[in-house]
Ligand code: HDD
């Protein structure tokens with residue numbers, strides 16, 4: 001059952017990154033567009049993401065619940081030492097959610113739209129940035145697990161683990177990835193005369209993603225961050241990363257030709273490959289700290305709890321997935337099926 | 340302010356905020372589908388207009404409820420890491436089921452909001468029904484988790500360790516049923532009266548009278564039925580508490596001396612130093628009867644409990660008085676409403692509409708007061724008789740700043756949502772209803 005639970009954890013993580021990532025990305029693209037293009041993006045985003053964005057974001061709640069039920073000790077470390085970036089993520093999620101609804105449901109469309117728009121764009125940028133920073137902190141290795149909170153300074157315990165060049169570059173990398181996902185998604189959804197806009201965005205963000213990924217790896221390598229050195233040495237990750245590098249060619253090609261489904265497919269594959277590579281190195285160490293690593297097996301709850309959790313997830317999955325699938329299909333998010 | 344107090348205030352503040360949106364998000368869909376059904380049956384465009392404007396309200400409240408709920412699910416850990424480390428695996432069951440219920444709700448809402456003219460009429464209406472049912476289910480599940488904090492069960496507590504965890508037993512803890520019943524009724528009472536009050540005000544102002552009367556009737560019918568059932572369910576809760584948490588009961592009644600045939604106090608000012616209540620109205624033997632169904636039963640007083648397990652008596656007592664006072668008031672008003680259905684002339688009287696306008700916030704005041712009774716009355720325990728709140732709080736210093744941030748953020752959100760609702764109503768009143 002432990003593996004069933006881990007599977008659901010991984011699937012929720014992947015889906016959150018891809019679906020909510022594309023959501024955040026939409027706001028980021030809007031932020032970096034000219035005034036006229038902002039209007040186009042805003043309309044397209046509403047049409048495409050409106051029906052599903054609420055559901056997209058529940059994956060993070062599922063993740064949190066799996067963590068606290070199944071891996072309470074790991075969750076405990078996260079919430080104690082990464083309190084500040086997690087709070088900032090929450091702030092971002094809150095601002096983003098409400099501004100999205102405010103701007104589309106306000107009864108009058110007047111000057112207040114400007115406020116909602118800016119709130120939406122800025123929080124779309126900040127949320128994935130801090131998500132990336134938090135993920136970075138779990139692999140950077142500066143978290144100091146201790147019972148003696150007075151012996152160390154506030155800075156060392158609660159700030160240094162995440163506020164550093166490495167974690168911020170991971171954050172930026174993830175942010176760029178979101179923008180890339182969103183622009184590829186929007187290519188397929190835009191009206192034909194507006195498609196060129198998103199093709200351009202997709203190509204630019206694709207380049208930014210590659211550069212930032214390269215920077216993260218080289219920075220980590222130079223500074224001997226064990227996650228990165230393991231990442232570079234592990235044969236599976238090398239395989240996955242090479243595969244994703246090769247697939248960049250068909251990807252950029254299909255983006256250039258504005259192929260809807262192909263570019264979406266390849267973009268999704270890219271993200272899955274990169275994440276899988278990272279997870280392989282990460283496993284079974286959920287958290288790499290300055291002295292030790294916290295293993296996922298060691299932090300798991302008792303067998304009984306895990307099996308009840310696993311059963312609930314299977315049953316929940318059976319109820320939810322068909323509904324979700326139907327929702328995406330009804331609003332034409334899954335175009336592949338119509339061929 | 341020390342860390343513990345800041346964390347407690349933050350938790351209280353965010354929950355008090357969330358519950359308002361959660362209740363509206365949970366109950367409004369029912370109003371909406373009734374209006375929708377009436378549109379399908381009668382094809383009266385007024386009902387379509389009403390459905391569509393309620394739907395916008397649902398969307399705005401749903402999202403505010405969802406984001407504040409997401410914040411809460413992190414907060415449980417961020418503020419109370421020691422609590423979640425041990426309680427997480429035990430009460431995970433209601434929370435994971437709740438996650439499933441939210442998912443169903445969000446999916447159904449996606450269909451409902453964006454499905455007009457796109458999916459078949461019947462199925463479209465039905466997705467609205469699912470939104471409502473899933474909302475109530477998730478409410479019941481969270482309350483069951485809270486019930487577990489009042490009546491911990493489903494594990495063995497040996498040498499400070501939580502062993503032999505049984506999540507199903509924890510879900511079905513002894514407090515879940517009474518609390519979930521009372522809470523669900525409270526959500527309907529509070530939202531029913533609030534929505535009815537808003538529409539009553541519009542009628543008072545003579546705007547779009549036909550539409551607002553229809554809206555008023557739908558909302559108040561739910562509210563009035565729930566308000567009439569509420570005291571019965573509250574009595575069940577009180578009997579439960581008398582058995583499980585006698586300190587809480589004593590604090591609710593500010594009852595200091597253990598004795599038999601205890602009177603019930605109504606109102607009064609608590610003097611915690613002298614341990615007495617002045618200016619109260621006494622109903623002889625009523626507390627004994629309410630708590631144990633026997634006029635001569637013994638009720639344990641606060642003096643019989645050690646100081647370190649007592650909650651803040653004044654807060655719990657006043658909050659309880661407010662809840663019961665409003666509960667009685669709404670019960671009477673609920674009955675009056677059903678009488679008014681026979682006496683149609685009342686509906687032409689401005690005083691009738693003024694009354695309901697003034698009552699709009701009352702249900703929510705009672706609801707928050709009730710939660711204060713439950714939560715402050717449980718102190719100093721976070722898990723009754725097992726873990727103290729002070730042992731659960733985060734070791735990270737500086738929680739005051741986090742508290743201030745939430746106060747600012749949620750104050751802005753409250754103002755914004757109120758303002759948006761005002762604009763929804765204004766646009767509704769300005770619009771023409773065409774057949
Ligand atoms: C509209 C709101 C509302 C109204 C009119 C009432 N209540 Fe209530 N009450 C609640 C809303 C509420 C609540 C907010 O929903 C609580 C908090 C926890 C819970 O389960 O329900 C609650 C808790 C609560 C508790 C404590 C339960 C616990 O700690 O486990 C008792 C004993 C009562 N109520 C009793 C009553 C009585 C005797 C009422 C008679 C009129 C009454 N309530 C009206």
Ligand code: HEM
Nearest residue numbers: 360361364365400401404405408409411412441474478481
């Ligand atoms: C008695 C207390 C509570 C009730 C009745 C309640 C009920 C609800 C309801 C009905 C919703 C759906 C949103 C809506 O329709 O507006 C909601 C949202 C949410 N609540 Fe609460 N809630 C309570 C307390 C809590 C607590 C303590 C937590 C945290 C652990 C929590 C976590 C959530 C989450 C995560 C969501 C968002 C789900 C979504 O995206 O739809 N709630 N709550």
Ligand code: HEM
Nearest residue numbers: 347350351354355358481482484485710714715720721728
């Ligand atoms: C939504 C309605 C609720 C309201 C208005 C509410 C209110 C409060 C208040 C006022 C406190 C502070 C008590 C004190 O420290 O003196 C508190 C604490 C707390 N509540 Fe609730 N509560 C609600 C529902 C819930 C639910 C459903 C849960 C759990 C699933 C929950 C979990 C907690 C926890 C963990 C604390 C902090 C520990 C403590 O102070 O005991 N609450 N709540």
